[in-house]
Amino acid sequence: MTKIYIAGPMSGLVDFNFPAFHRMAATFRAKGFEVVNPAEINANCSADWFGCLRADIRELVTCDAIVMLSGWEKSKGAKLEKHIADQLGMEIYL
Numbered sequence: 001m002t003k004i005y006i007a008g009p010m011s012g013l014v015d016f017n018f019p020a021f022h023r024m025a026a027t028f029r030a031k032g033f034e035v036v037n038p039a040e041i042n043a044n045c046s047a048d049w050f051g052c053l054r055a056d057i058r059e060l061v062t063c064d065a066i067v068m069l070s071g072w073e074k075s076k077g078a079k080l081e082k083h084i085a086d087q088l089g090m091e092i093y094l
Helices: 014-030 049-060 076-088
Strands: 003-007 034-036 065-068 091-093
Touching: 003 014, 003 049, 003 076, 014 034, 049 076, 065 076, 076 091
Parallel strands: 003 034, 003 065, 065 091
Antiparallel strands: none
């Protein structure tokens, strides 16, 4: 089973953009993917950005692929996650 990570903007968005993360997770789970969803990893919205990103990257490197949510290009964290995925040779869904 392919394990996929969801990356996208969170900071400064309404509800940290969690609804978009959850919709994408549901879409890929329905297709049979194992999904790593940062909105589930970092459900505590009061955590600091660096701590959240560290937890996310720890999970990202266990995945086979990454899917980029709309607006990822404006997110410092999502751009870093895509860079890591690129360097690891992961499949990237834009």
